[in-house]
Amino acid sequence: MRIISKEDFNKFVNSLIKDNSLNVAGVKSKGNKFAFGQLESAGELRLDYDVTLLPPKKYFFPQRETLVTYDVANGYSAKDPAEIKPTVIVGVHPYDIAALLQMDETFRETKSDPYYSEKRKSSIIIGVNIQNMSKSCFAPQMGCATIDQGYDLMLTDLGNRYAITIGSHKGAELLEKYAQNVTDAIARDIQLVGQKKREIMSAATQKFDFETELIPELLSKSYEENGFWEKHAETCLACGSCVLVCPTCYCFDVKENPDLSLKQGERLRTWDGCLLEDFAKIASGENFRPTRPNRYRHRYFKKGKYLFDRFGFISCVGCGRCSSNCLPDIANPVNLFNDMYHEALNMGVKMVPPSEPEINIRTESKINFVPKLATIVKKVPMTANEMLFEIKLDDGSILNHKPGQFVEVSVFGVGEAPISVSSSPTKKETFQLCVRKMGSLTTKLHMLNVGEKVGIRGPFGHGFDTEFLKGKDLLFVAGGLGIAPLRSLFNYVLDNRDYYGRVTLLYGCKEPRELLFGEELIALEKRADVEYKPTVDWCPENEIWSGNIGVITTLIPQVNFDPETTYAIVVGPPIMYKFVIADLKKRNVPDDHIIISLERRMKCGVGKCGHCQINQLYVCKDGPVFNYSKIKGIPEAL
Amino acid sequence: MKPKVAFFDFAGCEGDQLQIANLEEEILTLLGHVEVVSFREVMKEHSDNYDIAFVEGSCTRLQDEERLKQIRKNAKIVVAIGSCATIGGINSLKNHKDLVNVRQTVYGNKANLFDTYAARPIDAVIPVDAYVHGCPMTKEEFLHVVKSLLLGKKPEIPNYPVCVECKKNENVCAFERGQFCVGTVTRAGCNSCCVNEGTICWGCRGLVDNPNENSQKEVLIKYGLTVDDTINKFKLYFGWQEMKK
Numbered sequence: 001m002r003i004i005s006k007e008d009f010n011k012f013v014n015s016l017i018k019d020n021s022l023n024v025a026g027v028k029s030k031g032n033k034f035a036f037g038q039l040e041s042a043g044e045l046r047l048d049y050d051v052t053l054l055p056p057k058k059y060f061f062p063q064r065e066t067l068v069t070y071d072v073a074n075g076y077s078a079k080d081p082a083e084i085k086p087t088v089i090v091g092v093h094p095y096d097i098a099a100l101l102q103m104d105e106t107f108r109e110t111k112s113d114p115y116y117s118e119k120r121k122s123s124i125i126i127g128v129n130i131q132n133m134s135k136s137c138f139a140p141q142m143g144c145a146t147i148d149q150g151y152d153l154m155l156t157d158l159g160n161r162y163a164i165t166i167g168s169h170k171g172a173e174l175l176e177k178y179a180q181n182v183t184d185a186i187a188r189d190i191q192l193v194g195q196k197k198r199e200i201m202s203a204a205t206q207k208f209d210f211e212t213e214l215i216p217e218l219l220s221k222s223y224e225e226n227g228f229w230e231k232h233a234e235t236c237l238a239c240g241s242c243v244l245v246c247p248t249c250y251c252f253d254v255k256e257n258p259d260l261s262l263k264q265g266e267r268l269r270t271w272d273g274c275l276l277e278d279f280a281k282i283a284s285g286e287n288f289r290p291t292r293p294n295r296y297r298h299r300y301f302k303k304g305k306y307l308f309d310r311f312g313f314i315s316c317v318g319c320g321r322c323s324s325n326c327l328p329d330i331a332n333p334v335n336l337f338n339d340m341y342h343e344a345l346n347m348g349v350k351m352v353p354p355s356e357p358e359i360n361i362r363t364e365s366k367i368n369f370v371p372k373l374a375t376i377v378k379k380v381p382m383t384a385n386e387m388l389f390e391i392k393l394d395d396g397s398i399l400n401h402k403p404g405q406f407v408e409v410s411v412f413g414v415g416e417a418p419i420s421v422s423s424s425p426t427k428k429e430t431f432q433l434c435v436r437k438m439g440s441l442t443t444k445l446h447m448l449n450v451g452e453k454v455g456i457r458g459p460f461g462h463g464f465d466t467e468f469l470k471g472k473d474l475l476f477v478a479g480g481l482g483i484a485p486l487r488s489l490f491n492y493v494l495d496n497r498d499y500y501g502r503v504t505l506l507y508g509c510k511e512p513r514e515l516l517f518g519e520e521l522i523a524l525e526k527r528a529d530v531e532y533k534p535t536v537d538w539c540p541e542n543e544i545w546s547g548n549i550g551v552i553t554t555l556i557p558q559v560n561f562d563p564e565t566t567y568a569i570v571v572g573p574p575i576m577y578k579f580v581i582a583d584l585k586k587r588n589v590p591d592d593h594i595i596i597s598l599e600r601r602m603k604c605g606v607g608k609c610g611h612c613q614i615n616q617l618y619v620c621k622d623g624p625v626f627n628y629s630k631i632k633g634i635p636e637a638l
Numbered sequence: 639m640k641p642k643v644a645f646f647d648f649a650g651c652e653g654d655q656l657q658i659a660n661l662e663e664e665i666l667t668l669l670g671h672v673e674v675v676s677f678r679e680v681m682k683e684h685s686d687n688y689d690i691a692f693v694e695g696s697c698t699r700l701q702d703e704e705r706l707k708q709i710r711k712n713a714k715i716v717v718a719i720g721s722c723a724t725i726g727g728i729n730s731l732k733n734h735k736d737l738v739n740v741r742q743t744v745y746g747n748k749a750n751l752f753d754t755y756a757a758r759p760i761d762a763v764i765p766v767d768a769y770v771h772g773c774p775m776t777k778e779e780f781l782h783v784v785k786s787l788l789l790g791k792k793p794e795i796p797n798y799p800v801c802v803e804c805k806k807n808e809n810v811c812a813f814e815r816g817q818f819c820v821g822t823v824t825r826a827g828c829n830s831c832c833v834n835e836g837t838i839c840w841g842c843r844g845l846v847d848n849p850n851e852n853s854q855k856e857v858l859i860k861y862g863l864t865v866d867d868t869i870n871k872f873k874l875y876f877g878w879q880e881m882k883k
Contacts (some may be wrong), residue, residue, distance in 0.1 A: 031810040051806045063806040235853035237822045239801035239848075255794070258785050260667045271806055275796045277848055292850070325805070327813060327822060327857045411788040447790060626835035 001185035001193065002175065009155075009162050012179040012617050016088055019178070025059065027052055028088035032504035036089065043527040045089050047157065050134035051319060053249030055096050058089050059102060060119045061271075064399050064570045067254065067369040068267040070323070074410050075373040075394075076267075076455050086122040088174075094147035096128055099247030100154035100589050104398040105311050106250055109608045110165060110621065111367045116370045125171060125209040127151035129193075130200050138206035138334050144317040145204070146197045156193045163193045170358060189632035190225075206320065206334045210341045210578035213353040215314055217307040221349050223297070223635065228343065233296035233335060235328035240273035242331040243299060243525050248315045249273065253608035254603055256415040265413060267369075276612060281602045283439030286574065287613070287634045288636065298613075300336065306616035312359040337500050354544030371410040371455025372397075379429055379450055382428070382516050385437045386481070388422065390431045393456060399431045399491070402463030403489035404597055404625040409433065409445065411453030417441040418602040420624070421459065422484045424482035433518060434484035460605040461624050464489045464569065464595065466496075472567045473501035475559070477580055478551050479572025480509050483516050485624070486571040502566075503532040503561055511536050512543045533558060552576060556583045563588040571597045598637065641788070644676035644688035646709055648695030648702055649729050649732045649757060653774040654720035661777055671788055690715045690787065695792040696722040696729045698757045710764040715787060718759065719780065721773035723844045725844035726878030728773070729757035733877055758878055761854055768793050772828055773842035773875070779827055797810075798845050800839045803830035812838045818863045822873055823849035841875040851880075 011026075017024045017039055026039045028051050030550040034049035034057050070076045092100075129146065152171030156163040163185055166172045175182060185193075209217075210238040210297075222228060243249045252274040258265035274281065275296065280289040284571065289295050301502075307315040316333055323332035330336075344351060377437070380388035393399065397419070399407070406420040417439065423432035437443050448454070466489070474493060480487045493500050505524065507513055515534065524532040533555050535548035548555060568589055570580050577596060584594055600612035607621035610636040614636040617623065631637040645655055659680050666670060666763055668806065675685040691713035697706060710716055721727035732740045733756040741749040772782050786793035796802070802820030804811070807830050812819035821830065821839030825846050845851070851872070858868045870881060 030808070031815065033806050033810045033814070053810065054805070059810075223699050233848065235856065237799070237801075237850050237853055238848075239822045239859075242807055243799050244802060244805035257788060260781065260785065261665055262671065262785065262788055273802070273844045276802065276845070278797050325811065327811075327861075328853050412784075444790050 001190055002166065002182045003158075003159050003185050003189055003385060004179060004182050005159055006180065010042035010045075011176075012041065013045065013090060015178045017041065018172075021085065023085045023087040024090065025087060027055075035143045036091075038091065040165070042103055045090060046133045049091070049154070050132045051093070051137065051324070054245060055319065055321070056089050056092055057100065058478045059089060059123065060100070060116050061107075061250060061252075062104070064268055064270050066266045067114060068371070070265055070267070070412060070455075072263045072604060075401060075453070076169060076371045076410065078370045084119055084122050086124060087119070088124040088126065090126045092125050092151070092196050092235060093130055093139075093140070093305045093319075095137075095144040095319045096247050097125060097147050097150040098142075098317045099123070099319070100309070101268060102248050102313055102315060102317075103250060105313075105361055106307070108363045108606070109361050109455075109607070110364055111608075112363045112365075113608060114366050124320045125153075126166075126171075126172060127154040128156065129156045129196060130203075131157050133203045134320055135205065136229065136316060136324040136325065136332065138204050138208075138320060139318035140201045140204045140312065141206065141208050141212055141334070142316055142318035143212070156196050158189065158192055158196075163189050165193075176186060178556055191428065191430045195377050204318075206332070207337050208341075210333060211353065212314070214341070214351055215304045215337060216308045216354045218337060218344060218349050219301055221344055221351065224342050225300070225340075225343065228340070229293040229297045232339070233293040233328055233331055236275070236292045237297050237328060238275055238292050238295065239278055239327075239342050240276045241325040241327075243273035243275050244271055245321040245325050247317060247319055247321070248303070251279075252604070252607065253611075254416065254609065254610070256528040258412060258413040262413060267416070269609075272609070272611075274302065274613075279611060280597065280613075283442065284352055295570075300333070301435070301615065302613075304337075306613075308354075309357050310359075310614055311361065312357055345622060367604075367608070368457065371408070371416070374456045376448055376452055376454065377451050382434065382518075383514055386516055389433045389435060389445070390430045391433060394453075397457065398428045399425075399456075399459060401425055401431065401488075402437070402461035403466060403487075403492045404462050404463030404485055406602065406605075406624060407433070407456050407458035407461035408460065408484070408602075409441070410457070411441055411444050411448070412453070412455075414441050414444045416455070416457070418460075418605065418620070420485035420488070422487045422598075424488055424495055426492055426495040434481070434487075441635070446622050458605060460602070461620055462622060462626075464625050466492060469493075469567055470499045473565045475561055475566050475568045476502050476503070476505040476507075476557075477552065477568060477570040477572070478505070478507045479576040479580075480595075481516070482572035482576070483507055486569060487517065489569060495528070501567050502561065503529065504531050504533070504561065506535070506552060508535040508537070509557065510538070512539055512545045531559065532614040551579070553583045556580070556587065563590065563593065564630075567593050567595060574599070574638070581638075589617045590627035591632055592627055596628055596631075597624045598626060599624065639674045640671060642675045642685070642687060642688040643690045643692065644670045644685070644713070645678070645692045646676075646680070646694070648706075648723070648760070649698040650694065650695030650720060650722040650727065650788035650835060652679060652858065653822070654723075654770070655771075657774050657777050658782060661778065661781075663779060664777070672710050672784075686712055688713055690717065692717045692719050693718050693723050696726050696757045697760055697763050698729060698755065699753045699757060701753065703763050705706060706715070706760055706763045706799065715767045716760075716764065717768045717770060717783065718761065719770045719876060720775050721771065721842045722784050723760050724769045724771045725875065726757055726762075729843075730875065730877035730881075733881065734759060734873060740843045744770065755845050759818070761880075769795060770851070771825060778829075781812075793801075798826050799846050799849075800824045800826045800828065800830050800833070800843075803828070803864070804833050807834055809833050813861050814855075818858055818861065818867075822857070823851060823854045841871075845876055
């Protein structure tokens with residue numbers, strides 16, 4: 001530990017500011033509040049602050065950030081890799097350091113986010129122990145009021161001096177290079193710092209009535225608690241303030257920003273929040289978390305349960321910003337968890353702290369936000385609303401997808417949308433997308449001509465396990481556009497027919513003219529090694545139909561299969577799953593013999609933006625293909 | 639072929655068209671993409687042959703409806719610009735008063751020469767394809783909507799409240815400054831411009847799709863606003879939207 005006088009500390013900060021190779025930010029006053037901002041002189045620093053309006057995450061994950069630029073003539077390119085100036089942030093409280101350490105994990109899991117990690121790597125954190133605790137702060141309860149890692153230097157106010165704890169080699173060098181009159185701390189100073197830290201630990205007025213470790217367990221007992229969430233969210237304004245000011249929230253939206261030439265532009269990401277009404281809404285208009293209580297609950301579960309199970313930490317550091325920014329005053333986690341605890345006690349629920357989850361956070365690769373250019377080589381209209389696109393990557397590479405995976409398709413100036421691949425990987429030179437005209441992107445895609453360009457990212461997600469299914473009897477059940485992803489596996493199976501057992505395809509749509517891949521499917525009727533049964537919900541008088549009439553489930557009793565050896569692959573609109581699964585269960589198909597593919601708002605495709613989450617799972621990363629036995633207990637899934 | 643565009647005004651201050659006239663540099667680039675065939679504020683020519691109609695102002699008389707319907711018939715795309723056209727705007731304040739008195743106050747002894755009825759946004763009369771909210775609308779959002787239409791996509795207009803932008807801009811909450819704000823229920827898209835300047839959100843962009851108005855009224859009262867003033871705050875811009883519910 002080192003000691004520096006406050007005067008010399010200010011000189012130290014001023015010499016950092018003078019160095020043009022550094023960005024120096026620190027806590028300053030803003031109205032009657034505080035905020036991190038660019039420092040012009042050390043005199044602006046307010047290290048006695050209670051809490052800042054926004055956490056320092058804005059330096060690494062800014063409110064608005066360009067991911068990709070584009071030019072219709074040249075395609076997409078990564079953001080200009082202008083040299084990132086290292087940012088020195090002066091005055092970060094321990095809870096905000098704890099939050100950054102959590103965010104490091106979320107942004108590096110499986111695929112690391114290059115924009116976050118580059119800025120983070122070059123940064124220097126000068127922390128300060130809390131001198132004034134905000135009245136909403138409960139950091140001591142979360143174990144985040146003091147911290148022993150995650151900083152380069154940590155200051156403790158000792159009256160006219162600061163004690164400096166050196167946290168990294170980078171911190172020591174900074175002090176060496178820019179500071180003067182730094183002395184070694186004597187035993188009394190070290191004692192004093194220890195005493196200050198103990199005082200901080202007992203300063204919070206906000207306290208849990210139970211052990212913090214119980215939070216994940218408390219939540220898992222309260223998911224469907226009668227009226228609990230409705231009661232607590234009754235006055236929720238769905239304004240998103242609680243999540244936007246949160247130091248551990250990392251959900252984002254991606255937007256296209258064409259310039260006025262209409263030929264160039266950028267794609268940016270902006271902060272988003274799961275409390276906002278349209279967060280889980282997809283292009284068809286379906287909203288998977290439609291009510292305020294649904295979304296309010298999701299926030300607590302994400303913080304206290306889902307991220308705990310995935311990363312081993314409760315994603316709350318006790319800064320209290322959510323609670324002080326909530327006008328109806330319903331966002332205070334201490335109040336909510338205390339209510340939950342007392343309710344559970346009254347109900348006689350037994351609670352034990354959860355065992356440490358098994359954590360295995362790896363970084364496999366970097367996220368590439370830059371789409372590859374590709375050309376539409378063929379367009380085949382299938383119905384009034386669906387078109388089959390055949391696409392070839394311009395760099396000559398093959399997509400190399402697994403059946404069931406999806407790609408993110410970009411259209412210049414419009415944006416990006418997830419679309420499942422309809423062709424089998426056995427077809428190598430090109431791949432196919434069957435696209436329904438639905439939102440802006442798909443409508444625009446339909447208007448593009450053969451020879452025009454699109455952008456492709458991916459393939460993404462967890463597809464069908466073609467190896468595992470070998471030797472099994474397969475019962476394909478497709479509803480409407482569900483045939484599109486299902487066809488990638490179905491055609492793969494037909495191309496490797498000898499490896500699979502009996503193959504049956506049940507396919508239903510509303511009326512005959514909505515039938516997709518008509519000719520291809522009719523050809524199946526001639527094959528002895530495939531049983532094909534189509535159905536329509538109804539047939540208008542002016543159309544001809546000789547097959548079954550009735551919803552898809554009416555076909556299930558018409559086919560013979562052995563539930564022990566059969567795997568059912570079910571893809572269709574959300575409403576279809578419940579009914580098809582119930583009828584398969586009637587035929588004794590075991591849960592783990594049912595494989596489904598889910599549709600959500602998969603915005604980033606890499607398990608970060610949060611839009612496609614169904615409870616703890618990311619559809620883009622853990623799905624879209626799921627084994628029913630693994631998700632049947634997940635309330636938001638079906 | 640460049641799409642032909644025309645501008646029309648109904649009951650309003652023409653402040654939104656002024657924003658377009660004030661575009662300066664961008665207007666030249668914009669004129670590379672569209673042909674303006676009618677714009678009373680800046681040109682004297684007029685044609686009824688247009689693809690996109692931008693309509694400012696609210697509909698306040700039965701006669702206005704005929705004109706609106708004709709515009710709808712002529713145009714492929716109708717865009718409402720400014721609060722009066724998108725949500726009824728402050729003209730809707732008169733809807734809470736006796737219309738006979740309103741006419742007398744405005745026109746005095748000539749009142750019987752002038753017709754009036756409850757002010758309403760233009761989508762209460764004709765289908766509208768796109769909205770540029772705001773009082774006045776901002777140039778940025780106007781350009782955003784125009785670019786979207788030219789690129790053949792539905793303009794993305796936020797369905798979250800101004801608080802989202804306020805938080806991103808790291809403003810001190812108006813309530814923390816002792817002021818009363820309706821940004822909690824007002825549709826964002828303005829980049830919280832008023833609060834950025836140290837004032838409050840008055841609600842000029844109208845309510846979000848599914849606002850929790852009761853909770854917001856409770857908040858205003860909890861922070862010390864009288865019940866009457868709270869009701870007035872909601873009347874200022876939300877009058878038509880509230881009445882429609």
